[in-house]
Amino acid sequence: MTATAAPPDSAEIAAIILKNMPLEGPLLPILHDMQANFGCVPDAARPQIADALNITEAELHGVISFYHDFRREPAGKHVLKICRAEACQAMGANDLSDKVLELLGLDWHGTSSDGRVTVEPVYCLGLCACGPAAMVNGKVRGRVSADALVQEVSA
Amino acid sequence: MKVWVPRDAAAKALGADAVADAFKAAGAEVVRNGSRGMIWLEPLVEVERDGVRVGYGNATVEDVAAILEGSAETLGPVEEIPFFAKQNRLTFQRCGVIDPLSLEDYEAHGGLAGLRRAIDMEAADIVAEVTESGLRGRGGAGFPTGIKWETVRKADAPQKYIVCNADEGDSGTFADRMIMEGDPFCLIEGMVIAGLGVGATKGYIYLRSEYPDAIEVMNAAIEIARQNNVLGRVLQSSHEFDLEVRVGAGAYVCGEETSLLNSLEGKRGIVRAKPPLPALEGFLGRPTVVNNVISLATVPVIFEKGAAHYASFGLGRSKGTMPIQIAGNVKYGGLFETAFGMPLGELVNDIAGGTITGRPVKAVQVGGPLGAYFAPEKFDTPFAYEPFDGAGGLIGHAGVVLFDDSADMLGMARFAMEFCAVESCGKCTPCRIGAVRGVETIDRIGRGDASAIPLLVDLCETMKDGSLCALGGFTPYPVMSALEQFPEEFTGVREAAE
Ligand SMILES: Cc1cc2nc3c(=O)[nH]c(=O)nc-3n(C[C@H](O)[C@H](O)[C@H](O)COP(=O)(O)O)c2cc1C
Ligand code: SF4
Ligand code: FES
Numbered sequence: 001m002t003a004t005a006a007p008p009d010s011a012e013i014a015a016i017i018l019k020n021m022p023l024e025g026p027l028l029p030i031l032h033d034m035q036a037n038f039g040c041v042p043d044a045a046r047p048q049i050a051d052a053l054n055i056t057e058a059e060l061h062g063v064i065s066f067y068h069d070f071r072r073e074p075a076g077k078h079v080l081k082i083c084r085a086e087a088c089q090a091m092g093a094n095d096l097s098d099k100v101l102e103l104l105g106l107d108w109h110g111t112s113s114d115g116r117v118t119v120e121p122v123y124c125l126g127l128c129a130c131g132p133a134a135m136v137n138g139k140v141r142g143r144v145s146a147d148a149l150v151q152e153v154s155a
Numbered sequence: 156m157k158v159w160v161p162r163d164a165a166a167k168a169l170g171a172d173a174v175a176d177a178f179k180a181a182g183a184e185v186v187r188n189g190s191r192g193m194i195w196l197e198p199l200v201e202v203e204r205d206g207v208r209v210g211y212g213n214a215t216v217e218d219v220a221a222i223l224e225g226s227a228e229t230l231g232p233v234e235e236i237p238f239f240a241k242q243n244r245l246t247f248q249r250c251g252v253i254d255p256l257s258l259e260d261y262e263a264h265g266g267l268a269g270l271r272r273a274i275d276m277e278a279a280d281i282v283a284e285v286t287e288s289g290l291r292g293r294g295g296a297g298f299p300t301g302i303k304w305e306t307v308r309k310a311d312a313p314q315k316y317i318v319c320n321a322d323e324g325d326s327g328t329f330a331d332r333m334i335m336e337g338d339p340f341c342l343i344e345g346m347v348i349a350g351l352g353v354g355a356t357k358g359y360i361y362l363r364s365e366y367p368d369a370i371e372v373m374n375a376a377i378e379i380a381r382q383n384n385v386l387g388r389v390l391q392s393s394h395e396f397d398l399e400v401r402v403g404a405g406a407y408v409c410g411e412e413t414s415l416l417n418s419l420e421g422k423r424g425i426v427r428a429k430p431p432l433p434a435l436e437g438f439l440g441r442p443t444v445v446n447n448v449i450s451l452a453t454v455p456v457i458f459e460k461g462a463a464h465y466a467s468f469g470l471g472r473s474k475g476t477m478p479i480q481i482a483g484n485v486k487y488g489g490l491f492e493t494a495f496g497m498p499l500g501e502l503v504n505d506i507a508g509g510t511i512t513g514r515p516v517k518a519v520q521v522g523g524p525l526g527a528y529f530a531p532e533k534f535d536t537p538f539a540y541e542p543f544d545g546a547g548g549l550i551g552h553a554g555v556v557l558f559d560d561s562a563d564m565l566g567m568a569r570f571a572m573e574f575c576a577v578e579s580c581g582k583c584t585p586c587r588i589g590a591v592r593g594v595e596t597i598d599r600i601g602r603g604d605a606s607a608i609p610l611l612v613d614l615c616e617t618m619k620d621g622s623l624c625a626l627g628g629f630t631p632y633p634v635m636s637a638l639e640q641f642p643e644e645f646t647g648v649r650e651a652a653e
Contacts, residue, residue: 024439025401027421032364032402053421066423067404069364085326085574086520086567087556090483091511094566123407123524123574125365126329127168128556129194129481129488138367142168 008042017052027053027063031070039074075118076111078153081135084121087128091143096132097121099146104153117153156223158183159201159208161251163190163336164368165329170215171198177219189337191251192478192490193238195511196230207232238506242492243468245460245476246453250337256375258383261340267385269458273348274392281352282308285454287462289474293330294320294410294447295522295551295625297540303444306434307353310442315355317346318419318438318445321362321369322403322410325523327554330478331448333490335362335369338452339376340385343398345454347389349444350396358398359438360448361415364405373400407524407578411624412445414580425580426624447552449478470496473539481507483519483556493538500534502555514559518640520567522551524574525629527636528567547636549629564641569597571633575626585618586627593618593634600645608645611638 016033020026030049034041041064050060064070082097101107104119111118127133130142136152160166160175178185178200193199196212200222203209210230211222221227230236244250253260261267273281286301307315319342323331335342346358362370377398380386386397401419403409409418413427416438437443453475457465466474473495479502481488486508499519503509509516518528527548529536536546543550558567572593579587593614599607615631622628638645 023399025420028401028404028418031404062423063421067406069403069405086524086570087327087483087554089567089570090556090558090562122365122405123578124324124326124328125164126323126332127165128327128329128483128554129485130165130169130197131483133168135365140164140168140368142165 008038008044010044010048012037013042013045013048017049021052031064031067035070040071043072076115078117078137079120079135080117080149080153081120081122081125082149083123083125083127083131083133085124085128087124088131088133091131093132096144096146100149103146103150156183157186157203158222159186159188160198160214161190161337162187162255162368162372163197163333164366165194166190166197166199167368169197169213173216174198174200174214174219177216178223181219181223183223186254188253189250189255190333190490191233191239192247192333192492193236193487194489195485195487199233201233209233210236238487238489238491241506243476243494244492245456245465245468246341246449247334247338247478247490247492248456249341250334253338255337255339255372256379258340258379258385261338265459266340266455267344267390269455270344270348270385270390272458273351274390274394276351278308278352278354281348284462285352285457288457288465289462289469289472290450290453290457290465291473291540292447293449293453293477293552295325295549297550300446300450303434303446304349304353306432307355307442307444310435312442314357314441315353316438316441316443317349317353317355317358317451318416318443319346319358319360319448319451320410320412320415320445321360321366321448322407322415323363323366323448323552324407324410325525325552325554327482327520327556328480328523328552329482330480330490330553332366332369333478334448334452335366336372339373340380341455342373342448342452343376343380343385345451346398347385347396348454348458349446349451351389351394353442353444355442355444356395356397358396359419360398360400361403361409361419362400363403370400370402406580407574408580408624408626411580411626414624415445416443423580425582428623449552468494470494470537470539471541473541477538477550477553479538479553479555481555481557484510484512484559485557486511495539496537498534499529499536499538499555500531502538503534503557507555507557510557510559512559512561514561517558517560517562518564518637519558520556520633521554522549523554524571525549525625525632526551526554527632528564528640529636530640532640548632564637564644565597565601568634568637569594569601571630572597575630579626580624583621583623583627585621586623586630589614589618589621589627590630593630597634605646608638
């Protein structure tokens, strides 16, 4: 989807890298900070990160692509994560996610064409005794219904 | 008036923040405690009356005025609710009781007593105390914690590490999350004692990104611990220990200890071959203790009350207590800490009250996505390491997920394979490719092709034997246990699960 976040600024990228360099194993913290700042790990940041850590861009790509969390492009305005794991399935998570995806006209990992919402699967949120569970923009939700979730991401 | 409204993620997921705000607006003094673990009652609000904390279950904003007036219907004293009263709370003794971010409250409830004792002990005696307690790893494998610590203690290196595994990816588990949100100093204290025992001065908590609330509480607690010399110069002694939270990035396999270490180093979370053991060559190649949150958070009570006290609980070689998490389609879902040995059926039927739908329990999955399904015929199995192993399963991180009779066991077997395919680190073929074949084979069976059943059995054997770690190696547990106990669901034409 089209990115609406500010284009990554190379000074900002440099500052994020610099801040994390004193850490032992700074790469994941750098990637998390990039995503917090730019809504994704921008391709434009890759040469600078690889350079700072003295790794190749191919190695860097290997790391970024290994983890489900990191995005290449910003997500929609709302991010809806629905738990697909066993305890939530025992409480009807399959029907719930089918219905949500249908109501939004999306498939897993899809973003609506107006950039309003991205839907992603998640495997357990630790809310397994009050499932089905979901997360809306980083906020936890228990015993959810499809209608309530869709409502929450409609604005 | 003082009111407790949990800040636990499950309570928040059920509306606790709005309830807390309403109490504040009404002029009450609000403490955001952890959860007592009775998740079906959340948000569970508590008010002190005549020196006793009484509870109000499933509290809403509309209930606030009546609770403050004393006219709302109460559950009575919270600690007398049977689900709570029947427990042996050792690791979770303070969770839900105290303000998680008050070090004063923590100390007033037994916190730091263990560390004060440990700090005057020789390192070898600290490790011996843990060994004598019989504590075994609560992350899944059940390895004796003291023995692991001894290996690290004896290793000679300029720098050693304590790494806390807070990746808690197993469906049906939330004990790590609850203690980090409800009693974070307990984990910090356990890690400091581990540092004293093995000679490590630096610790990391690898905390999954799916737990933003736990990340917030842990970071705040670490800051408070630094300001009060719990971290840094430990209790003004000559010992140093500092601690950092590192956030995961959504990979289940990073809960495997060597994958976790790679991830912590900023690499792909590929599983490493053992040897070398992480105890000798762990984080950045240095001797490293990797322990689960609950293993480490149990250390303070062992030092506070003594190894013998801890070891007096339990069954056989499963010593002490286990915070069992009961989830899924369950009437009384939550965290139940009890001595090892309670029969599974008692947990499922008496403690948890069966299913919330009121329909018969068809099966329970114990030990997360790599754990076996247990049909009611096996409910006499005592909850402990060896008996579960003997019954063809594992307790893992002690999650128990209930399913009612509408559960689709072929679909659950398919999901186990699908999950393995999604989360495989890719290092071994039987796991990476086998899991994909597993999904296809189960789909064939679902279409009525019974000749694919032996193929599935073969595939499971190959995965068991040819996988480097338990992701590929144990995925056959849920698959085979479903097939063996519910064979009728694997014959005949049926709709594919998805
Ligand atoms: C695929 C996989 C996932 C795992 N996930 C976790 C986890 O989330 N938390 C955990 O403590 N241990 C997990 N483990 C077990 C760890 O490898 C390791 O045994 C454990 O952290 C050791 O700590 P303990 O001895 O205190 O249990 C996992 C293992 C495998 C194979
Ligand atoms: S079994 Fe699977 S997850 Fe484990 S090391 Fe092999 S490929 Fe990786
Ligand atoms: S299984 Fe859905 S929150 Fe744990």
